[in-house]
Amino acid sequence: MSARGLRAQTVEEVRMTLEQGERLLLTFLIPLAGLVLFSEAPIISTGTASRVNFFAPSALCLAILSTAMVNLAIATGFERSWGVLKRLGSTPMRPATLLAAKAAAVLVVELAQVVVLGAVALGLGWRPHAAAAGAVVAAALLASVGFAGLGFLMAGTLRAEATLAVANGLYVLFLGISGIMFPLARLGGFATVSRLLPVTALGNAFHQALGHGSAVSPESWWVLAAWAVAAPCVAAWRFRFSS
């Protein structure tokens, strides 16, 4: 399997995300709408002086969740049910190459999301702390690996329609109880569960690093690292190429 094959597959994976309306809605429009709406209108109280300084890291976090978990799960789940994964299994492209292409495509789309959301947020007056940029990138990568593990686990074990439902359901759940949009203090008993989620850890890391320029807490690193190891391992163990 050549570099040519990896490149062609990556280009197609990116293109399939960007050319379909419902995928664009998920990966770009919803995070963008959240960013603009919550930053401009006093719908949710953030307790901080600048709403955009709170919601810009949140929107980036949401963007990463939508690309690395939801979009990946749905796309892969349907490819499995269409027999595409099975068919690719009899080409010289190895599963590792397909995985690399999907990973590269996730990174390319995430980069595009950062550019678009970042530009809009800066336009809205966002002033991020740049000091902890390395930590932000590391947290984003760790979270992406964990999310992708969850996405592959759904795609490789459930029917495509079930993957669609579960991935969207988790997205809404994560959005609700992660504290990235709604303050955690109101969660009551869910707060403990929430703290162990990768999306909460990513949200905290982004808010700590981009919002305050402070170091990311060890707890966030541990949670992100645990998901980044566990989710792909379980996915690799349970994944079936054909339904």
Add this chain to the structure above:
Amino acid sequence: MSQQFGEAIVVSDLVVRRRGRTVVDGVNFSARSGEICCLLGPNGAGKTTTIETLEGYLRPDSGNVTVLGLDPVRERAQLALRLGVALQEGGTYPQMSPTRALRLFASYYPSPAEPDELISLLGLSEVAHVPAKRLSGGQRRRLALSLALVGRPRVVLLDEPTAGVDPEGRLAVRAVLERLRSEGVCVLLTTHELEEAERLADRVVLLVAGRVVASGAPEELGGGAEEIRFGAAAGLDLDSLSSRLEAVVTEERTGEYRVARAPEPAAIATLTAWLAERDVVLGELRAGRRRLEEVFLDLITRHEDTEHPA
């Protein structure tokens, strides 16, 4: 393996169980390079299971299969470079047009065929830029076939390549398969359509309930023996006719007769003379080989009778 030189596909004593049921039960056959081999049989006979074992998707529970001398599971990476596959259904990205899918698949192989050439060869030029989900069932089968050929394979495994393909598309598929044969490619395909098999295949393998009940060249399977069949009034004097024709005559069904003799003009003349003497009206007269369909229906019925004696 040297004694099997020339055999591109070898299936020996293959047994495959799926969900506790024995789907393929001791199958043996082989196919050579430059040969078109048809796997035939009713639904559930084990055709797809056999072909998926050759594709490396399933492992034999016992017995052995090789493709180009390679084990489809253990030596998959090597084999994938020389194997072309069309699954029974699916296997294509619905949002991709034939051109786009072929270019993508071409990138997987070291020296692929030209996508545009395959598109025109399979009569897909008019829909070359239409997403697969908007193609007809027959066009999608032809797209699957073109994707099987893009890596310039030496062995092609096609599960129902002509299902739902219209007559014009079928001609294109047939022409492509014949061209592959002339290039020395081994083509193994499953089909329901005996006429298709009879016209195309160098070798047919008939599977019933996971076993081979007949295999060989279509003309050999026609019984080898040539025959004359005719329809006339029921209850003719078979002894008299047999001795006149110097061949066994049987009344297979009421008013339907079979003469086990090659249909030379003299034999036909003798038959009609015998009928004329008795003033018997000749209903239908057919000479030549038995059609594959008749042979197979016969074999399938006989097999089912032994499986489930009345």
